[in-house]
Amino acid sequence: MSKVQKNSIVIKDLFKSYDGKANENVIQEINLEIPRGEFFILLGPSGCGKSTLLNIIAGFISKSGGDFFIQNKEVRGPGKERAMVFQQPDAALFPWLNVRENVEFGLKMQKVSKVERNSISDKYLRLVGLSDHEKKLPEELSGGMKQRVQLARVLANDPEILLMDEPFGALDAQTRRTIQQELIRIWTHTKKTIIFVTHDIQEAILLGQRIGIMSKGPGSFIEAIYDITLPYPRDITAPSFNDIYRKVQSHFEGNGMAENVVNF
Amino acid sequence: MRKFVKKQSRVNLEAVKFGLLSWFLVLIIWQIISLFSKPEFFPGPWQTLQGAIELIRDGTLQQYTLISYGRILTGWTLGSLIGIPIGLLMGKVRRVRLLLEPFVNFFRFIPALVFVTLFILWLGIGEQSKIALITYTTLFVVTLNTMAGVLAIDENKFRASRSMGATEGQIIWHVIIPATVPYIFNGIRLAMGNSFMAIVGAEMLAAKEGIGYLIWTSRLYLKTDWIFVGLITLGLMGFFMDKVLTNAGSLLLKKYGVKKADSTQRSMLQQAQ
Numbered sequence: 001m002s003k004v005q006k007n008s009i010v011i012k013d014l015f016k017s018y019d020g021k022a023n024e025n026v027i028q029e030i031n032l033e034i035p036r037g038e039f040f041i042l043l044g045p046s047g048c049g050k051s052t053l054l055n056i057i058a059g060f061i062s063k064s065g066g067d068f069f070i071q072n073k074e075v076r077g078p079g080k081e082r083a084m085v086f087q088q089p090d091a092a093l094f095p096w097l098n099v100r101e102n103v104e105f106g107l108k109m110q111k112v113s114k115v116e117r118n119s120i121s122d123k124y125l126r127l128v129g130l131s132d133h134e135k136k137l138p139e140e141l142s143g144g145m146k147q148r149v150q151l152a153r154v155l156a157n158d159p160e161i162l163l164m165d166e167p168f169g170a171l172d173a174q175t176r177r178t179i180q181q182e183l184i185r186i187w188t189h190t191k192k193t194i195i196f197v198t199h200d201i202q203e204a205i206l207l208g209q210r211i212g213i214m215s216k217g218p219g220s221f222i223e224a225i226y227d228i229t230l231p232y233p234r235d236i237t238a239p240s241f242n243d244i245y246r247k248v249q250s251h252f253e254g255n256g257m258a259e260n261v262v263n264f
Numbered sequence: 265m266r267k268f269v270k271k272q273s274r275v276n277l278e279a280v281k282f283g284l285l286s287w288f289l290v291l292i293i294w295q296i297i298s299l300f301s302k303p304e305f306f307p308g309p310w311q312t313l314q315g316a317i318e319l320i321r322d323g324t325l326q327q328y329t330l331i332s333y334g335r336i337l338t339g340w341t342l343g344s345l346i347g348i349p350i351g352l353l354m355g356k357v358r359r360v361r362l363l364l365e366p367f368v369n370f371f372r373f374i375p376a377l378v379f380v381t382l383f384i385l386w387l388g389i390g391e392q393s394k395i396a397l398i399t400y401t402t403l404f405v406v407t408l409n410t411m412a413g414v415l416a417i418d419e420n421k422f423r424a425s426r427s428m429g430a431t432e433g434q435i436i437w438h439v440i441i442p443a444t445v446p447y448i449f450n451g452i453r454l455a456m457g458n459s460f461m462a463i464v465g466a467e468m469l470a471a472k473e474g475i476g477y478l479i480w481t482s483r484l485y486l487k488t489d490w491i492f493v494g495l496i497t498l499g500l501m502g503f504f505m506d507k508v509l510t511n512a513g514s515l516l517l518k519k520y521g522v523k524k525a526d527s528t529q530r531s532m533l534q535q536a537q
Contacts, residue, residue: 080427091420092418094439094443096520105425154428
């Protein structure tokens, strides 16, 4: 890229190791350029370090080496332009605040006025379809609803980049289908950059514009990057979808990773 | 055969009925045992009631109850006010925790009652020594429970807060404290129970008034019925205080996760720790 785009992500030769030993890298040789507004998937088997990479991008863990820039500025910690949606909503939502208060949390910390907070949370509660549940406490919500609260909370702070760590893994298949479609709708509407971690091939192809396939850990790296040019919304029964599915799946066969990856 | 699930009101009524039955049986067994014994050794329920009337008539029971309550509440409030911030600090700052933990773990095994002698030496046999004892026992329990609460907070809550732009100060006020409320509440509730146990010992050793004093000195007059009155009063005081605390807690702090009174078994188990 000749012109540096706003909030574009550039990662060069990034690696992470615990204990500082070279052959104990969790992830290595990570090279990624993610332009603004892209829906990027990190696909890989469990334990391959994709969550580690996402946490480094979020600024929650430090990298051991390599470069990580957002819009040409080196990243050293968490920032308001990157927001994470966690896999377990119970761990991240505040159980003593109701839905609306949770969604407004970031705004309240930024000292946004009550009136403005309310109008922003109204907008995002409507976007995720939870307007009728705004006074409920998280314990009164289903898993899918809790994830929608997380989504609304994160979007209310208007981050440019959304980081999602297997956010739909704990949901039942039906809820997952629905919320996947909603996510596409929200992404199309808000044009945010999304980096989405999953081990589900079908989910990856359903959602992503580009899929980075991570090898099996330890020392995992990005094996391949696939461009998915199918139009949205995507049909999982279409032959074109299945062609891509077969190609992607072939990465996971024969190296003992098949059992870690969810098959159709 | 279909099993019917009982309505909650039915369940509660059953609990009340059995509770009353239990007390009724206690009274009967008590009366029976006393018939086989001497009044100075094992007074029966009727005699105990007479003793209670004696003590109420000249105001002794009321006065002593209030005095004991006063000592407990003062010490407990002080201990909680000091213990909560220390607990929060120990939970949040690793170095403070590492520094204080061996200290705490050492003193944990010394029963608070043992400190009565020292407190009397340092503070005299007036109110201060007893309040100091209650403060000491409360401080321990509240600090440890508060610290445990902070340590139990999921890391992702901190991560989420930081990426939403919260400062460390805001995190303490808006995340740590609300998340720790149920643990703090548990701590002050346990501390209240411990305070009742400690006050008796303190008053038995060095006091001129109070329920513990009553229990201890009644033996000099062979007024065993007064001893029984003291014991029952103490039990009622503790029961009443605990009920007030748990009801207030579950009413005001419901959204923080403070639930209605746990079953007796659970609180007894915790008290033994």
